[in-house]
Amino acid sequence: MSNFSGKKRVLTGITTSGTPHLGNYVGAIRPAILASKSDSYHAYFFLADYHALIKTQSPRLVHQSTLEVAAAWLALGLDTEKVTFYRQSDIPEIQELTWFLSCVTAKGLMNRAHAYKNAVQGNIDIGEDEDFAINMGLFGYPILMAADILMFNAHEVPVGQDQLQHVEMARDIAQRFNYIFGTHFVLPKAQVDKDLSLLRGLDGRKMSKSYNNTIPLFLPEKQLKKSINKIKTNLLEPGEGKDPDSSAVFQIWKAFANGQQTEEMREKFEQGIGWGEAKKQLFHLINTQLKSPRERYYELLENPEKVECILNQGAERARAESRKMIEGLRDAVGIRPLS
Numbered sequence: 213m214s215n216f217s218g219k220k221r222v223l224t225g226i227t228t229s230g231t232p233h234l235g236n237y238v239g240a241i242r243p244a245i246l247a248s249k250s251d252s253y254h255a256y257f258f259l260a261d262y263h264a265l266i267k268t269q270s271p272r273l274v275h276q277s278t279l280e281v282a283a284a285w286l287a288l289g290l291d292t293e294k295v296t297f298y299r300q301s302d303i304p305e306i307q308e309l310t311w312f313l314s315c316v317t318a319k320g321l322m323n324r325a326h327a328y329k330n331a332v333q334g335n336i337d338i339g340e341d342e343d344f345a346i347n348m349g350l351f352g353y354p355i356l357m358a359a360d361i362l363m364f365n366a367h368e369v370p371v372g373q374d375q376l377q378h379v380e381m382a383r384d385i386a387q388r389f390n391y392i393f394g395t396h397f398v399l400p401k402a403q404v405d406k407d408l409s410l411l412r413g414l415d416g417r418k419m420s421k422s423y424n425n426t427i428p429l430f431l432p433e434k435q436l437k438k439s440i441n442k443i444k445t446n447l448l449e450p451g452e453g454k455d456p457d458s459s460a461v462f463q464i465w466k467a468f469a470n471g472q473q474t475e476e477m478r479e480k481f482e483q484g485i486g487w488g489e490a491k492k493q494l495f496h497l498i499n500t501q502l503k504s505p506r507e508r509y510y511e512l513l514e515n516p517e518k519v520e521c522i523l524n525q526g527a528e529r530a531r532a533e534s535r536k537m538i539e540g541l542r543d544a545v546g547i548r549p550l551s
């Protein structure tokens with residue numbers, strides 16, 4: 213039985229399938245780093261490179277993204293002396309736990325996963341077989357995510373609203389395992405900021421690499437300004453009042469501004485600020501906050517050996533826990549020496 217005493221544990225990861233964008237920062241990186249600075253938490257941060265294989269079969273992309281995501285965490289102030297920072301693929305016990313969990317997870321639960329249901333519906337909509345081009349990685353994705361969470365008995369998992377179901381599934385799977393084999397897992401809870409977790413992209417939809425509508429986190433100043441200028445707006449002219457709550461420009465502003473700045477911009481929208489001026493102010497706000505981290509980010513990209521060393525140190529720390537956990541779970545399921 214695991215020891216659940218001590219600090220609460222918070223865990224989050226980002227899939228290494230592309231360049232980190234503002235949505236990753238607002239929805240996952242920033243709240244997780246803030247939580248890690250609290251004395252009441254022990255924080256776990258990981259690069260979800262196994263998850264990336266579900267989305268892409270490009271070795272170059274996965275490899276480059278791993279460096280970029282790691283560099284982003286470090287540039288934004290992650291203190292690797294205080295937290296456990298590791299690469300998912302460096303913890304082989306996660307895959308073993310995935311199998312243990314798979315053997316107690318009902319297929320019906322996986323059938324209800326949003327990602328799988330959306331893929332099936334997409335196939336139906338175009339007249340294809342329901343399971344056309346759907347791999348087992350996509351189907352079993354929630355079990356791997358459960359293993360990520362349960363391996364380190366995370367109490368809280370900062371996620372976007374779209375990932376809430378997967379944390380609930382991890383909770384269900386943990387309950388089932390505990391019922392059969394005794395209590396080994398805490399029941400995780402999702403930590404969601406409903407206002408900010410689904411940051412809108414250039415086209416007004418959720419900011420996502422899948423939609424090709426992202427604003428990369430560490431764009432150089434000129435490119436950042438160009439990207440912000442591409443954010444979709446309506447045809448209202450300067451002087452005409454605008455609804456801030458339906459505007460991607462305002463929503464992104466709100467994600468980076470303090471309370472006073474948010475209320476001031478809301479008033480400007482209602483008074484008819486021009487879209488060009490609103491985007492200009494948004495650029496200045498974001499660029500000011502990201503200027504120093506951007507410099508650190510590009511320094512790390514030029515020194516991948518430094519990033520690799522940090523990840524190796526984190527893996528050693530993580531495996532000290534994961535080996536102990538898997539030994540207990542092996543014994544619980546009956547995989548143990550005969551004498």
